[in-house]
Amino acid sequence: MMGLPRPKPGQPISELSTPLPMIDERKLVTNIERVQAYMDSHGLAFRPHIKTHKIPAIASQQAKAGAKGINCQKITEAEIFADAGFEDLLITFNILGSEKLERLAALNARISGLKVVADSEMTVRGLSSAFSEIRPLSVLVECDTGGGRCGVQSPESAVALAEAIVAVPGLIFAGILTYPKADTEEAVEAFFAATLAGLAARGIPCPIVSNGGTPSLFSAHKVTSATEHRAGTYVYNDRAMARSGHCSLDDCAMHILATVVSRPTEDRAILDAGSKALTSDLLGFSDYGLIFEYPDAVITGLSEEHGTVDLSKVTGRRPEIGEKVRIIPNHTCVVSNLFDVMTFHRDGIVTRVEDIAARGLVW
Amino acid sequence: MMGLPRPKPGQPISELSTPLPMIDERKLVTNIERVQAYMDSHGLAFRPHIKTHKIPAIASQQAKAGAKGINCQKITEAEIFADAGFEDLLITFNILGSEKLERLAALNARISGLKVVADSEMTVRGLSSAFSEIRPLSVLVECDTGGGRCGVQSPESAVALAEAIVAVPGLIFAGILTYPKADTEEAVEAFFAATLAGLAARGIPCPIVSNGGTPSLFSAHKVTSATEHRAGTYVYNDRAMARSGHCSLDDCAMHILATVVSRPTEDRAILDAGSKALTSDLLGFSDYGLIFEYPDAVITGLSEEHGTVDLSKVTGRRPEIGEKVRIIPNHTCVVSNLFDVMTFHRDGIVTRVEDIAARGLVW
Numbered sequence: 169m170m171g172l173p174r175p176k177p178g179q180p181i182s183e184l185s186t187p188l189p190m191i192d193e194r195k196l197v198t199n200i201e202r203v204q205a206y207m208d209s210h211g212l213a214f215r216p217h218i219k220t221h222k223i224p225a226i227a228s229q230q231a232k233a234g235a236k237g238i239n240c241q242k243i244t245e246a247e248i249f250a251d252a253g254f255e256d257l258l259i260t261f262n263i264l265g266s267e268k269l270e271r272l273a274a275l276n277a278r279i280s281g282l283k284v285v286a287d288s289e290m291t292v293r294g295l296s297s298a299f300s301e302i303r304p305l306s307v308l309v310e311c312d313t314g315g316g317r318c319g320v321q322s323p324e325s326a327v328a329l330a331e332a333i334v335a336v337p338g339l340i341f342a343g344i345l346t347y348p349k350a351d352t353e354e355a356v357e358a359f360f361a362a363t364l365a366g367l368a369a370r371g372i373p374c375p376i377v378s379n380g381g382t383p384s385l386f387s388a389h390k391v392t393s394a395t396e397h398r399a400g401t402y403v404y405n406d407r408a409m410a411r412s413g414h415c416s417l418d419d420c421a422m423h424i425l426a427t428v429v430s431r432p433t434e435d436r437a438i439l440d441a442g443s444k445a446l447t448s449d450l451l452g453f454s455d456y457g458l459i460f461e462y463p464d465a466v467i468t469g470l471s472e473e474h475g476t477v478d479l480s481k482v483t484g485r486r487p488e489i490g491e492k493v494r495i496i497p498n499h500t501c502v503v504s505n506l507f508d509v510m511t512f513h514r515d516g517i518v519t520r521v522e523d524i525a526a527r528g529l530v531w
Numbered sequence: 532m533m534g535l536p537r538p539k540p541g542q543p544i545s546e547l548s549t550p551l552p553m554i555d556e557r558k559l560v561t562n563i564e565r566v567q568a569y570m571d572s573h574g575l576a577f578r579p580h581i582k583t584h585k586i587p588a589i590a591s592q593q594a595k596a597g598a599k600g601i602n603c604q605k606i607t608e609a610e611i612f613a614d615a616g617f618e619d620l621l622i623t624f625n626i627l628g629s630e631k632l633e634r635l636a637a638l639n640a641r642i643s644g645l646k647v648v649a650d651s652e653m654t655v656r657g658l659s660s661a662f663s664e665i666r667p668l669s670v671l672v673e674c675d676t677g678g679g680r681c682g683v684q685s686p687e688s689a690v691a692l693a694e695a696i697v698a699v700p701g702l703i704f705a706g707i708l709t710y711p712k713a714d715t716e717e718a719v720e721a722f723f724a725a726t727l728a729g730l731a732a733r734g735i736p737c738p739i740v741s742n743g744g745t746p747s748l749f750s751a752h753k754v755t756s757a758t759e760h761r762a763g764t765y766v767y768n769d770r771a772m773a774r775s776g777h778c779s780l781d782d783c784a785m786h787i788l789a790t791v792v793s794r795p796t797e798d799r800a801i802l803d804a805g806s807k808a809l810t811s812d813l814l815g816f817s818d819y820g821l822i823f824e825y826p827d828a829v830i831t832g833l834s835e836e837h838g839t840v841d842l843s844k845v846t847g848r849r850p851e852i853g854e855k856v857r858i859i860p861n862h863t864c865v866v867s868n869l870f871d872v873m874t875f876h877r878d879g880i881v882t883r884v885e886d887i888a889a890r891g892l893v894w
Contacts, residue, residue: 170610172894173630186631215753224844235726241836247533261803261836262792264853267536267548287793290852317837318793429625430650430681438681440624444868444893448812472582473604473624473866473893474680489653490627501835505807505869508891528871530550530807530836531535 179518186427186492187445189403189503192512193519195421197229201361203385203402204233210389215239215378216256217400218309220501222526223302223510225253226403236280239380239398243271244523244529252525256281258378260310260345260398262291262318267375268531269298276305285310287319292332306342307333308376309440313346313359319328323362330372342375343395350383350412353390360393383412407458408451408498422503423460423494428476428487437487439475441495444506446470449499453466460494462487532719538874542881550808552866553874554767556882558784558792560592563611566748566765567596573752578602578621578741580763583775583864585889587615587872589766591657600644602743602761606634607892609645613886619644621741623673623708623761625681631894632661641669646705646739648673650682655695655702662701669705670696671739676709676722693735706739706758713746715743716753723756746775766783769863770821771814785866786823786857788837791850800828800850804858809833812862823857824851830858 171479184190186301200220207214216230223298227238227249239257239373240246246257269349276299283306286292293308296331298304309329312319320326326344328406333341348356360377367374379391380398387526388397401408404422405415446457448470456467456475462482475495479486488495497503503509512519538547547553549574561609570577579593580602590612601618603609609620609784626635626647639645639662646669651656655670662668662787675682683689689707696704711719723740730737742754743761751760764771764860767785809820811833817832819838825845832839838858842849850856860866867873868890875882 170607170634171605172892185628185894244533244535256610262852264790264792265548291792294853312795316799317795317834317839319795321795327736390840413556427627429627431682432650432675432680432682438680443810443812443865444891447806448794448810450808450811450864471680472868476680481598487652489625490657502806502811505835507893528807528869530870531536531548531803 172508173299174509174521175518177518177520181425181516182492184425184511186425187441188425188511189507190425190513191420192424193512193514195419196403197263199403199405199421200230200233203399204235206386207388212394213396215396215398216403217398218245218249218503218526219402220403220504221510222401222504222524223522224249224525225522226463227252227254230403239400242529242531243268243275244531247275248526248529250275250279255279258283259444260285260347262286264291264294269294272305273298277303283308285345285380286333288330289329289332290331293335293364296336296338301337304338305421306525307339308343308345308378309333311344311359311363313356314349314352315347315351317347319346323366323468326363327366327370330367331370335374341372341404343374343378345378345507347380350381351387353384353387356391357393360391364393366501383414384412388499401501404500407453407496407525417458417496421513422494422500424457424497424503426493426495427490428489428493429488435478435480437475437477437479439493440473441475442473443470444472444498445503446475447497447499447502447506453498457495457497459461460496462493535871537872538884540881540883544788544876544879544881545855548787549715549788549875550804551788552870553786553788553876556768556785556875558780558782559766560784562766562768562784563596565591566762566833567598569749570760571597575714575757576759577749578759578761579766580797581608581612581624581889583763583766583866583867583875585887586885587888588885590615590617593766599759602763605892605894606631606638607894608889610638611889611892612815613638613642616632616644621646623648623834625649625651626844627654627657634659635668636661645669646671648708648807649692649696652692652695655692655699659699659701659791664700667701667703667786669703671706671741672696672705674709674726675720676719677712677715678710679712680710682709684730686722687727690729690733693730694733697735704735706737706741708741710743713744714750716747716750719754720756723754727756746777746835747770748777750877764864767863770816770859780821783859785860785863787820787860787866789856789858791852791854791856794852798841798843800826802840802856803836804838805836806833807835809858809860809864810862810865810869814861816861820860823859
């Protein structure tokens with residue numbers, strides 16, 4: 169039961185066995201500082217979403233840079249970060265079912281700043297059954313401002329659900345929240361403004377107004393009613409973020425190191441990175457990642473352990489069997505969920521190896 | 532650091548927290564027995580691929596039914612199964628690099644039936660550097676009979692590579708192998724026949740002729756030169772296998788139990804199963820799995836923790852918040868790689884919970 173070897177600080181990344189995801193320390197710091205500076209300059213509190221890294225040490229870097237609290241998606245993730253000393257934890261998920269509600273109550277009893285969301289009376293009823301005035305739970309109303317996932321559909325429904333939360337002794341209404349479609353700041357602002365007006369008319373204070381997302385992050389200041397912004401992907405960045413204009417390809421801190429294991433034909437290379445290393449997330453691309461050293465090569469298909477690469481458009485030198493390449497993934501967050509450890513490097517030398525402590529925690 | 536709770540034998544699956552993959556014991560046994568009976572009736576040795584389950588206890592069920600040896604994709608997977616007592620292990624991957632070759636030599640030293648593949652002189656040279664006559668390694672030549680992944684491109688190249696293997700003291704030529712495109716038995720047979728003739732002409736014995744794949748598994752007998760067949764997915768089956776005609780939807784032993792966590796609109800439901808539970812593998816489908824209880828519902832999109840469901844074509848009753856549903860995944864093998872444990876049940880009662888011991892082992 170030896171598993172995968174753990175790289176050691178001081179090792180050159182060129183010596184590491186593949187496939188292996190790795191993070192450039194310098195780009196990581198640049199990404200963290202750039203976004204925090206933007207938020208600071210606009211007086212917006214910034215709440216990083218830990219889904220991208222799932223590593224407490226990275227969340228600590230984000231907090232040290234000025235982030236206020238963190239965003240988790242699941243209770244079991246929040247437990248990991250509470251264990252690491254974080255107190256201001258927002259779980260952006262409708263939590264249902266007695267087993268999960270018990271775990272949530274236990275978590276709420278040991279940290280001071282736990283918050284969750286709700287978008288239905290059913291969810292509020294469930295939460296109210298598990299919490300009391302002795303140790304109440306803070307709840308935000310999730311609003312669908314056009315993202316098309318969870319959330320109440322109108323400002324009127326948001327106000328009504330806030331009233332339902334206020335009416336329950338075990339719950340505290342803590343604010344409103346959205347995970348918007350990219351580049352829809354006007355729609356978000358209009359939804360928030362109408363909701364805030366309705367809450368004010370009923371004398372219901374709304375301490376938190378939470379907006380989110382990485383793709384249009386640098387337009388976050390246009391939502392003037394927001395008190396905070398949440399984002400995850402910015403910390404590593406990826407090919408999809410570069411396409412959206414959020415960053416350049418050079419800002420992508422995560423590369424997946426892979427080896428060419430076969431060259432069956434002149435135009436075909438096979439990598440040892442398949443869907444178990446890259447996932448099959450396309451995010452609108454028609455191929456499965458960008459090979460840094462061979463940008464004209466196309467990863468046309470993945471099976472679990474193999475990536476099939478079309479080299480027909482590669483002019484000049486083509487990769488040889490045994491050669492290592494670096495892949496910029498389409499979607500960085502999902503890669504973190506596939507591996508148990510993340511390797512960090514500076515100038516190609518391993519600096520540290522962190523457990524991806526919240527990997528696989530789906531509830 | 533509590534992580535996800537482990538279901539207990541005797542629990543009704545309806546009580547389990549979601550998302551959760553689970554296996555129907557009865558369907559598992561039926562799938563194992565049906566394929567083994569087919570192979571037995573055609574005198575083909577059967578070598579299950581462990582990638583689908585990654586669990587030694589399931590490989591033991593396959594062996595008990597009559598399977599001869601197992602197929603792994605990676606060294607670290609093979610180590611797990613060697614620890615569990617398996618000796619006849621075939622690793623169908625080009626193994627390159629000193630760190631991996633050392634691990635491979637250590638594994639070869641402790642089990643009697645280790646075999647790997649090669650499809651290039653470069654791979655053969657690497658293998659030969661790590662093995663000697665004292666404890667030689669068995670190597671099969673991988674042939675690309677139309678699958679378009681790894682493999683030598685012609686029978687002539689296959690024979691030439693076999694000669695290169697024979698010429699090295701530390702390696703034993705053990706046979707030829709292909710991972711074919713589905714429904715191309717004639718092409719496989721022609722490639723194998725020409726290769727076997729070339730080997731015979733040079734006096735090179737070819738003990739193993741290994742064909743593979745689940746989709747056209749029940750046509751395996753048409754490749755009369757094959758001595759064995761390899762397949763993985765058949766053990767659980769999935770939506771893609773049902774589409775191919777290999778099985779019916781009722782033969783799919785894996786369901787992912789999920790909960791409706793939001794009903795934002797009349798036509799939209801949100802499940803707590805996203806790409807971290809189902810993966811984004813489409814395998815030619817345009818949606819992300821089939822909801823057993825609501826076959827007219829369409830899982831139109833996945834984010835990491837949410838599945839978005841279009842209910843517009845569901846006539847009659849629609850799912851409510853808190854309701855649990857079962858999803859037949861597009862691709863079962865990739866689901867096994869996302870979770871640390873697999874839950875088994877019979878008639879809806881948990882029978883056992885197995886560690887997915889070879890999860891995440893990418894090299």
